[in-house]
Amino acid sequence: MMRPPLGVETGEYRIKPPLVKPSRLSSKGSGKDLSQGWAVNFTIGCTHACPFCYVSSIWEKNGRVKGRWGDYLLLPSNLEEAIKETDWGRWVGEEVLMSSTHDPYLPQLADGARKILEAGLSAGVRFCIQTRSPLASRDIPLMVRFREQVRLQISIATLNPEFARIIEPRVPSPESRLRLLEKAADAGLRTGVIIAPVFPPTDLRPDWIEDLEAIFERLAVIKPDMVFGECLHVRGSNLSLLADKGVQVDRRMLYVFDGQAGAVFQQLLQKHGLKGVWWYEYRRAYDGKTGQYTGPTSSPLYEKPMKLVDEGVVERITDERFGCVYRLRKQ
């Protein structure tokens, strides 16, 4: 097995078959079309160590945290047994997300990912493979053999290399992930991208629109079948993990940022002729021309960006590319 990065503690646990478990990441569950309500996860922890990660809050809740997020990795001691004991026939034709609580192509997991795919695909199961790791390219020939049953999706948060080093400290470069996407598309696989999380302006990467545009310009060439996007969400202790890395995010800024980032995302989809969906956290759409929000909201502050302006938290500026946007006022 590949050695984990320095500072990561490893351990083992017994995984309970079947490997396929219910998941909310479907269009009928959370509204995220990433499966038909199923996921396969086969480790606890994720050594990519993204400080924004939403998964650590799940382990925080059920008490399985073994240390600082990213610095522990529990591997299943009985994975091969569990693959055999999974009655894959139960999920024939169903789409399963691989994976929802870790990257399935961490170096320590890549062999296991292939074995799971071999068993599931040959039984007729469909997979949405979601990764930040170019190691997935090793399995493109296998995926191509079952191309009708596979979509391969990458996640990308920024194209700014300095910012990526901080928010995705152990993830291979965004460029290498785009190359994976390109390879998969060239091989004729169905492909997708999740642009996430999109950060509001930060000191290191102040122009979020420029960053998003740069990502879209690359996607316009690769032409993935689907592009999803979402802004940074507050989950567990992710804002304080980010603050430890020097990335300060005021959660109130996110109330106004979600809508306007969604609006810019929609315009970029249209501009480049791509198909996609922005996953609104607060379920509000934003009109850049009028600066108004429409639709229901799940946050009282979200519909009052002017309140945040009055309080000096954000300021309203006119961006010549996309109309009115809000930015965090320097304290």
Ligand code: SF4
């Ligand atoms: S790759 Fe995904 S699961 Fe792993 S730490 Fe980053 S966001 Fe979390």
